[in-house]
Amino acid sequence: MSPRDPFGKALFDARRSLLGWTVAVLAVGAMYASFWPTIQTPEMTRALAAYPKGVMEAFNYTDLTSAAGYLGSAVYGLLVPLLLVVFAVSAGTRAVAGDEEAGTLDLTLAHPVGRARLALHRFAALAVAIVVITALLGLVMVGLSGPVDFAGVSPAEFAAVSLHLALFGTTFAALAFALGAATGRRAFTLAVSAGVAVLAYLANSVLPQVEALAWTRRLSPFHWYLGGDPLAHGPQPTGLLLLLATTAVLVAAGTWTFTRRDLTS
Numbered sequence: 001m002s003p004r005d006p007f008g009k010a011l012f013d014a015r016r017s018l019l020g021w022t023v024a025v026l027a028v029g030a031m032y033a034s035f036w037p038t039i040q041t042p043e044m045t046r047a048l049a050a051y052p053k054g055v056m057e058a059f060n061y062t063d064l065t066s067a068a069g070y071l072g073s074a075v076y077g078l079l080v081p082l083l084l085v086v087f088a089v090s091a092g093t094r095a096v097a098g099d100e101e102a103g104t105l106d107l108t109l110a111h112p113v114g115r116a117r118l119a120l121h122r123f124a125a126l127a128v129a130i131v132v133i134t135a136l137l138g139l140v141m142v143g144l145s146g147p148v149d150f151a152g153v154s155p156a157e158f159a160a161v162s163l164h165l166a167l168f169g170t171t172f173a174a175l176a177f178a179l180g181a182a183t184g185r186r187a188f189t190l191a192v193s194a195g196v197a198v199l200a201y202l203a204n205s206v207l208p209q210v211e212a213l214a215w216t217r218r219l220s221p222f223h224w225y226l227g228g229d230p231l232a233h234g235p236q237p238t239g240l241l242l243l244l245a246t247t248a249v250l251v252a253a254g255t256w257t258f259t260r261r262d263l264t265s
Contacts (some may be wrong), residue, residue, distance in 0.1 A: 006108075006118045011126035014091065021087045022136060025080060029137050036148050039070055067150040068157070068232040070175035071141070076161050077226060080137065082201075084169040088130060090092035091175030091192040093186055093195045095122040096254075100184040100263060115259045123177050123251055130169040137217050138162035153231065161231040172197060174247040178254030184263065221246070 005062035011018075096119060099105040109115065138158045145153065169201060179189040207213040217223045224243050228236035 006113055006121035007125050010095075010122045011128065014129060016187035017091070018132070019123070021083075022133050023180050025083050025087075025133050026137055028083060028146065029075050029080050030140050031080065033071060033141060033144050033146055033150075035074070036067060036070055036150065038190065066152060066232075068153050068229070071150065071153065072161070072226070072229055072231040075141070076165060076231060081168060081222070084130065084133065084165065085172045087133070087195065088126070088169045089176045091126050091129065092173040093180050093189045093193065095119070095126060095177050095180060096258060097180030097184050097186040097189050100105065100180075101186045105263060109166065109263075117253045118133050119177075119181055119258050120251070123174070123255075126173050126177070127170050130173060131166050134150055134162045134166040134169065137165075147201060157231055157234060160235045163235060164225050164230045164239060164243075167247065168221060171221050171243050171247045171250075174250035174254070176233075178250040178257075181254035181258035182261070184261075 096105070099108065108118065138161070141150070141158050141165075142155050144150070172193065176189055176193040179192055180186065183189065200220045200222050203216035203220040204226070207216045217227075221243060224239040227239050230236050230239075
């Protein structure tokens, strides 16, 4: 794939990584979704009722009495978004900072490819990869609807939560992309992005258990993604707009900084 096509080359270079992460996310999602029939047994109901409320809220297990509530907690509320964040942050870091620290970015820019075009096309390829993962996960959930009996959850609602999940992952990818493009430092970018992700999770599920810190939930991308329960009530415009706006600002800021600084390689 020619360096003159940074979008296609980025997708081609990431094909093995994308395949691996897609299989991992789909496997985890399908596994936890398949547990739904066992959650409905009296024994499991009693076991879950014994857990402290704070612990359940910390793991986003807020409603396990319906298929939408279970999927929104066990599948879309914890492991799947965390896996997607790991993928998004690692890939977003590699988009610019990875090549710059490896000393190959100068060679790429020696071709007739401007910095802005290179950065934007690489981020676009990452966004496409995230959409592919979330869309395939949605299709797997729709495929399991019959055998596992996700009563009350329609394909349209799976599409809604997939849209939220895609924008959620893209937001963290944009954060890592922006930091990497602005600094060219891979370790710094990974550390800060991971720290922000952890704080965002805590702000949505743990800190609000303290009444004085309940306001932190409104600042968390996890709340923008999960708030309003898109799996039960469809797309939530406020959350979608916040995720989209944050992504746009981060990508614009990272690209602008990247085009104006000296490269470290």
